Amino acid sequence: MPHTMPNLSRRAFGRLALASSAAAFGGALGAGYARAATPKGEPIKVGILHSLSGTMAISETTLKDVMLMLIAEQNRKGGLLGRPLEPVVVDPASNWPLFAEKARQLLSVDKASAVFGCWTSVSRKSVLPVFEELNGILFYPVQYEGQECSRNIFYTGAAPNQQAIPAVDYLLSEDGGGAKRFALVGTDYIYPRTTNQILVSYLKSKGIADEDIMVNYTPFGQSDWQTIVSQIKAFGAAGKKTAVVSTINGDANVPFYKELGNQGISATDLPVMAFSVGEEELAGMDTKPLVGQLAAWNYFESIDTPANAAFIKQWHAYTKQPKRTTNDPMEAHYIGFNMWVQAVTKAGTTDHDKVIDAMVGIRQPNLTGGVAEMLPDHHLTKPVFIGEIQDDGQFSVVWKTPALVPGQAWSPWVAQTKDLIGDWRQPIACGNYNSATKTCLSHKHA
Amino acid sequence: MRKLGLACLLAALCLGGGLGGSSARADDFSGLASPQFEDVSASITALAANGSAQADAALQALEAHHLFSGADGALFIHAGEVCQNARTGEATTCPEEGLKPVRVNNRIRKVLAGVQAVRELSAPQPEERIKAAETFYTRHDAALLPALDNALSSEKVPAVREKLMQAHAATVLAQPPAEGAQAARLKAVGFLAEVGGLEARGLLAGVAANVGEAPDVRHAAQSAVSRIDWHLRVWSVLQNAFYGLSYGSVLLLAATGLAITFGVMGVINMAHGEMMMIGAYVTWLVQQGIKMTVPALEPFAILIAIPVAFVVCGGIGVVIERSLIRFLYGRPLETLLATWGLSLVLQQVIRSLFGPTNIAVQTPAWLSGSIALGGLDITLNRLAILVFAGLVLGGLMLVLRRTPLGLQMRAVTQNRRMAALMGIRTPKVDALAFGLGAGLAGLAGVAVSQIDNVSPNLGQSYIIDSFMVVVFGGVGNLWGTLAAAMALGMGGKVLEPTIGAVSAKIAILVLVIAYIQRHPRGMFPVRGRGIES
Numbered sequence: 001m002p003h004t005m006p007n008l009s010r011r012a013f014g015r016l017a018l019a020s021s022a023a024a025f026g027g028a029l030g031a032g033y034a035r036a037a038t039p040k041g042e043p044i045k046v047g048i049l050h051s052l053s054g055t056m057a058i059s060e061t062t063l064k065d066v067m068l069m070l071i072a073e074q075n076r077k078g079g080l081l082g083r084p085l086e087p088v089v090v091d092p093a094s095n096w097p098l099f100a101e102k103a104r105q106l107l108s109v110d111k112a113s114a115v116f117g118c119w120t121s122v123s124r125k126s127v128l129p130v131f132e133e134l135n136g137i138l139f140y141p142v143q144y145e146g147q148e149c150s151r152n153i154f155y156t157g158a159a160p161n162q163q164a165i166p167a168v169d170y171l172l173s174e175d176g177g178g179a180k181r182f183a184l185v186g187t188d189y190i191y192p193r194t195t196n197q198i199l200v201s202y203l204k205s206k207g208i209a210d211e212d213i214m215v216n217y218t219p220f221g222q223s224d225w226q227t228i229v230s231q232i233k234a235f236g237a238a239g240k241k242t243a244v245v246s247t248i249n250g251d252a253n254v255p256f257y258k259e260l261g262n263q264g265i266s267a268t269d270l271p272v273m274a275f276s277v278g279e280e281e282l283a284g285m286d287t288k289p290l291v292g293q294l295a296a297w298n299y300f301e302s303i304d305t306p307a308n309a310a311f312i313k314q315w316h317a318y319t320k321q322p323k324r325t326t327n328d329p330m331e332a333h334y335i336g337f338n339m340w341v342q343a344v345t346k347a348g349t350t351d352h353d354k355v356i357d358a359m360v361g362i363r364q365p366n367l368t369g370g371v372a373e374m375l376p377d378h379h380l381t382k383p384v385f386i387g388e389i390q391d392d393g394q395f396s397v398v399w400k401t402p403a404l405v406p407g408q409a410w411s412p413w414v415a416q417t418k419d420l421i422g423d424w425r426q427p428i429a430c431g432n433y434n435s436a437t438k439t440c441l442s443h444k445h446a
Numbered sequence: 447m448r449k450l451g452l453a454c455l456l457a458a459l460c461l462g463g464g465l466g467g468s469s470a471r472a473d474d475f476s477g478l479a480s481p482q483f484e485d486v487s488a489s490i491t492a493l494a495a496n497g498s499a500q501a502d503a504a505l506q507a508l509e510a511h512h513l514f515s516g517a518d519g520a521l522f523i524h525a526g527e528v529c530q531n532a533r534t535g536e537a538t539t540c541p542e543e544g545l546k547p548v549r550v551n552n553r554i555r556k557v558l559a560g561v562q563a564v565r566e567l568s569a570p571q572p573e574e575r576i577k578a579a580e581t582f583y584t585r586h587d588a589a590l591l592p593a594l595d596n597a598l599s600s601e602k603v604p605a606v607r608e609k610l611m612q613a614h615a616a617t618v619l620a621q622p623p624a625e626g627a628q629a630a631r632l633k634a635v636g637f638l639a640e641v642g643g644l645e646a647r648g649l650l651a652g653v654a655a656n657v658g659e660a661p662d663v664r665h666a667a668q669s670a671v672s673r674i675d676w677h678l679r680v681w682s683v684l685q686n687a688f689y690g691l692s693y694g695s696v697l698l699l700a701a702t703g704l705a706i707t708f709g710v711m712g713v714i715n716m717a718h719g720e721m722m723m724i725g726a727y728v729t730w731l732v733q734q735g736i737k738m739t740v741p742a743l744e745p746f747a748i749l750i751a752i753p754v755a756f757v758v759c760g761g762i763g764v765v766i767e768r769s770l771i772r773f774l775y776g777r778p779l780e781t782l783l784a785t786w787g788l789s790l791v792l793q794q795v796i797r798s799l800f801g802p803t804n805i806a807v808q809t810p811a812w813l814s815g816s817i818a819l820g821g822l823d824i825t826l827n828r829l830a831i832l833v834f835a836g837l838v839l840g841g842l843m844l845v846l847r848r849t850p851l852g853l854q855m856r857a858v859t860q861n862r863r864m865a866a867l868m869g870i871r872t873p874k875v876d877a878l879a880f881g882l883g884a885g886l887a888g889l890a891g892v893a894v895s896q897i898d899n900v901s902p903n904l905g906q907s908y909i910i911d912s913f914m915v916v917v918f919g920g921v922g923n924l925w926g927t928l929a930a931a932m933a934l935g936m937g938g939k940v941l942e943p944t945i946g947a948v949s950a951k952i953a954i955l956v957l958v959i960a961y962i963q964r965h966p967r968g969m970f971p972v973r974g975r976g977i978e979s
Contacts, residue, residue, distance in 0.1 A: 053794060055903050057802040175483045175553055188948045218947040221907045223898045224696070226689040226828070227942045230682075237644035239652040251907075254804060254899035262816055262825040268556045269584070284804020284899050289814075292552045388551055398483075398551040 039079025043086035044350055046071055047106035049117025049127070049138075054094025055221075059250065059280060059329075060119050063141060064089060066330045067116050069318040070337045080344055088112055096126045103127040107134040113350035114139065114340050116333055120249075121145060121190045128153065135352050139340065141332035143275060143297075145194035149409035149422030149431035152352075154359060155379045156336035157329060158298050159407040160198050164245075166384040167273050167296035168199060170399050171243040172206060176294075176386075177271055179243035181212040183232050186247035188217035195247050195275070201413040212240065222252045225259040233263060236270045244272040253277050257290055267292025267388070279325035282393045290389045294398075298382040299331040299368055302394045308367040325393075335372050335380065338364045360425055370404050377422030377431070379407025474501065475533050478508070478548050479515035486549060487557050494561040504532045508548055509558055517544045560585060564593055572603045579609035584645060586620030612641050619649050628660045635663060639670035643821070647674045681821030686939050692828040694935025695835035698928060699893050700908045701915035702842060703886030705927040709916050710859050711879055713771055714778055716786040718912060719905025720793060721884045724762065725755040725891020726900040727796060730807045745810040748892065755888040763884025767877045775876075789905065797902040807895040831893045838889055839928060845882070846924070855879050859922070918958050920968030929969055934958070 048067045050060035071085045079085055088110045092099040099118065106112040107130065114137040118124040121144050131138050131152040143158040170176040182203055186192025196215055203213060214235050216228060236242035248256055253276070260272065266289075273294040279301050282290075301312065311334065316322045343358040344350055362374045372380045381404040387395025410420035410432070419436040423429070430440035474496050477489025490508070493501040507513040507523040513532060514522045521532035522540050529540035550558075559581060566578035575597070582590055594614045601607045615634035623631060635653065638646040653659055654667040700722060707715045732751040736743050743750070770788065774781045809827060816825040846852035854875045857865040866872050891904075898904065911934075919930030934954060941950035962968070 053790075053797070055906070057797065058804065058901055058903070061802045175551065177552060216946065219951055222947060223907060224689075224693045224938075226692065226825070227686065227939055228947065230685065230689075230823070231943060234644060237648045239648035251804075251899050251901065251903065255897055258809070258827075258897060259825075262814065262827060263823060264816060268552050268559065271552055280803055284806050284901070286806055286808060292555060294552075396549075398549070 039075060039082055039084035041083040043084045044080055044344075045086050045088050045110050045112045047103075047110060047112030047115035047117065048087055048089045049092060049099065049102055049106060049115050050119070051094040051123075052089075052091040055250070056094040056119050056123075062280060062327070063116075063119070063329055063333055065319060066315070066333055067337070069315065070334065072318075073314070074337075074341060080341055081348070081350070092117075092123070096120075096122050099123045100126045100130050103130045103136070103138075104134070107131070107136040112136070113344070113352075114355070116141070116336065118142070119329070124148075124153070125190075137340070137352055137355060139333065139336035141329040141336060143328070145191045146198075146409055146411055147194055147414070147417060149377050151356060151378075151424050151429075151431060153378060154336060154339075154374065155407065155409070156332040156339075158382055158384070159379050159409060160195055160411055161408045162298060162379075162382045162384055162405045163275055163296050164195050164199055165202060165413075166401055166405065167275070167294075167386060168202060168245065170294075170296075170386045171245070171271070171273055175399060177243065178241055179271075180208065180240040181236070181238065181242040182208060183214045183216065183235050183242065183244045184247070185216045185218075185228070185232065185244055187220055187222070187249040187252060189220070189249070191249070192217065192247035196245075198411045198413045199245065201415075205413070218248070218252065220249070220252070222248075223255045225256045229256070229259045229263050229265070232270070233265060242270055244270060246272050246274040247276060248274070249276050250281075253281055254285055257285060257293070260293075261289030267294070273386075278327040278329075279394065280327050282389065283325055285393070287389050287393050288391050291391050293389045295387050295389070295395060297328040297385055297387065297395075299326075299328040299366075300385055300387045300395045300397055301326045302387070302390075302396060303368045303385070305367065305369050307365060307369075311367050331367050334367065335364050339372075339374055356424070372404075375406055376425050377407070377409040378424060379409055379422075381406045473533070475504065475521055476519055478504070478513065478521055478532075479519040481549065483549065483551055483553050486554055490554070490557050490561060494564065500533060500535050503530075503535065505558070505561060507532065508550070509562070511547060511550075513548045514540070514545045515548055516541055521548075560587065560590070564590070567593060567597045572606050575601070575603075575606045576609050579606065579613045582613035583609070583616050586617050586649075588617065588621050591617055611637060615641075616645070616649055619653055623656065623659050623663070628663060631660070631663050632666060635666045635670060639666075639673060642674050642677055644678070647671060647678065650674070677821065685822055686943070687936070688822065688824060688828075690936035690939035691932065692825075692832055692935070693939055694932040695832045696894065696897070697911055697915050697935055698931035699831070699835045699838060699890040700887075701912040701919075701927050701931055702838060702924070703883040703888075703890065704912045704916050705883075705919075705922075705924055706842075706886065707880055707883035708913070709922045709924075709927065710855060711876065711883075712778075712921075713775075713880065714782045714785065715771075715880075715883070716782060716909065717766070717789040717792060717905075718883070718887055719907075719909035720789045721759045721763065721887035721905070722891035722894060722908055723796065723900075723902065723905040724792070725759050725888030726807065726895035726904055727800065727805070727891075728755040728758050728888065729892045729895045730805050730900060733808055744808075745812060747808075748810060748813070748896070751892050752889060755892045756885040759888025759891070760881040760885030763887075764877050764881035766884070767880035771880060772873065772876065789909075793902045793905070800902075802902065804899045804901045807900050809896055813896060827896045831897070834889075834893055838886065839924065842886065843924060851875070851878060851882075914955075914958055917962065918968055920970035923968075923970040926968055926970030933969075 048064050050064045051057050052061055052064060068087055071087045074080060075084050088106060090102040090106060092102045103115065106115050116139045118127060118140050119142050124140055127138065128150055132150060136152055138153045139156055140153055141156050143163050146159040171179045184196045184199060186196060200213055218228065232244060271292065271294055273296060275296060277295050278297060312326055315326055316324060339359065339362045342362050342364065343355050347354040347358040359374050360376050363371050365371050366383065368383060370383050372382060374380060383404055384401040385397045386399040387397050390396050409422040410417040412418045419434050420432050421435050422431045423433055424431065432441040434441060474489060474492040477485035480486060490505065493505055503523065504513060504521065512523055512525040514524050516522060522545065523530040523532050524540050529538055530536065531538050563578040563581040566574045569575055582594060594610060594617065598607065598610050598614065601610055615637040618630055618634045619638065635650065638650055650667045650671045654664050654671055703721065704715065704718050707713050707718065729748065729751040732754050733747040736747040736750065766788065770784055771781065774784060813827045813830055816823050846856065854870050857870055858872050858875045862872060894904065915930045915934060916927055918934065919926030937954055938950055941953055945953065
């Protein structure tokens, strides 16, 4: 298990340590690069709004680290517009109202040119009014439930049609086992509820009957899965091929998988497709009983491309932990940050309105191949991969979408939103445009 | 798109074979090198039928992840330093680059398991043949019927015969009904009805619902289903009772330490959960230490961790009492705030030392899996925790009732001044009692590390439940803690399947609040003058 002692000292020493570690990093890798001109002038501030304490620290601390790495790298390449980038790290401590407060501080006190942050949907919902009021820019790096399209937020994670729908398509296919019966298991909050609403309506359109769909919700941090796993087992023994779709969040996953293993459920009998389990979560588990369980993401550490290999190498060198894993939201931040750099360069200024307008259409190569493009609804085009858990805690990709999938802010599988689109270009300039009635519901968000 | 890709691939293979006469030719092996799982699957089936020594070797290598494909469809068995051509078995040198493992997914694993089961059906050991028959029982593959018939005709061991008959019946029933098969199907229904269980129920329900089935077969299946359902219902009540007991035992373990610090000493210790968390981290440290020093003892590291966690957490408890708690006796609000602050400090210290992510505490093999007891499925780690909770409670009772420390603790709780006048050094008793509570939390941490994730947040998920158990059971009464833990555990597990986990949690909370309103001292109030003050 990697120790993260360097993080604390870096945080504690703040900018000084950051600068020195950036210098050390630059020194380590610098030999191969032509050193760019040292950036001068007033620094451009980049806000980092990730929980470093509390329940979400487990996931979000990594994203803070990757942002610091990207910013250090950019400064080494000569900064942005000839000016240095300065990270402003705040800790919203997994406390949703505190997210809004810290966002307000980043925008009005620190005057951050862009903010990279949030993990849970509730934290994003809590900062959204602040970003719209103060006209800030937020890059949100996590797969989410969709049904939102704000002018001030760029959604660099997957929308449901870039994760959930392709994942279910795989389960329905011959290679995925041809499932005819589905247990949708999730934590009780907005992301699983919305995703499952979309999935139920999608499954029905594929001819799955009502009685072949089971939906179950559990509280946050559920640790006793005995009854629910035995319910799933009974549901799966009805003579039809059954699959489980899991939107279980965070910490609750480990006891869930442990219980599956203990009750003798293997992936060949009852595959579990997870949307919130990545390399980080697996780091805390013995994955031998889980071999073959599935996850759908837009990035896997195991994908073998030169760009990904370079990114992983850079990450290991930066964190000084040769085994620290990379994951999907990290790639989302990588793409989002580089797109923002391009947009600022294109606009020639960090003015929020000009950068927001410059963002649409920006293209940035993915780490896993293909090019991500910022769409008019502030979502990205992404490849979708299905990975199977291996005994070394990594995923092996067993399926990928043939082409990049453009993200849809509004789901066509939900009756109320099937006609809605987001398009922040002129002349529509609307996040919830009804393409049937040709009206904009509101010029703010939904 | 994928069809096109396949066509291209085949064309390339044929072209390669035609022109260069290289190793790539369309034989039973060639599908293995394909990126399409369909081809891999077809190739495995062909190789299993092929039966040559090389085919078997290739399949075994595939199961062991030792089979690799080269650039031009060449296949290699590459294990350690050794490299063989998979087609010929000749030793060769594997190419340095471009070697890819043959792709395996759940579909391929399933096909492989089938092939392996067919092989095991003729194994000399009866246990392996039973295992193979059990695989067939859940597979229902018509293609395997001849193999099963063949095995049945030569099988002598009754236990294996029994399993084979079950597999045969299940496979027969899973096929669509055909002309003249009625008698055989009726027999199979009768057989499966005897077997019972979820798998049989699923098959029989399918038969009962199939309109193409003969009426008497459907009728027999239907009555079999209702009989199995009745059995399953009885077993599920027992199973749920076990889940309730096991959940209750986790609550009990988490709450016993608190029953001492809060129940006996009256200290509201919000850092109690963090003591559990430290206990879990100690378990991990012990495991890592033993792995590095005496690997042979690794499966028993968890047992060694028990006393270590108790001592470490107990020691920390004593330090906390001496440096913080003792200044706050009689000031519950300040104690609450100070210990809550302490819990945040401890969390952040662990987060800085070990990182924010989960750490992997290993579950030894003897604690993994489950045993079947009739229709019950008893998971071993839960059973171990149940027993452990009982031992801890028993041990604590002994300490309180039979040792001088226990006597002094009880004396101090009942009347502090009188005890002091009798010559009991109350500060020492306070420190030891708090240490005992913290040590017990450490023991709970060892147990919880086997079922929950170990991260700096571990304690937070248990603190509320622990307080609820202690208050509900009656402050200061260990039997009350036991009764409350079991009542809450059972209650939760009875409600969960019917109203869902979220509502069950709310319902339990409401019930406890309602009960506390009527009986503020909990289920087993301690009576006496000392308590009033």
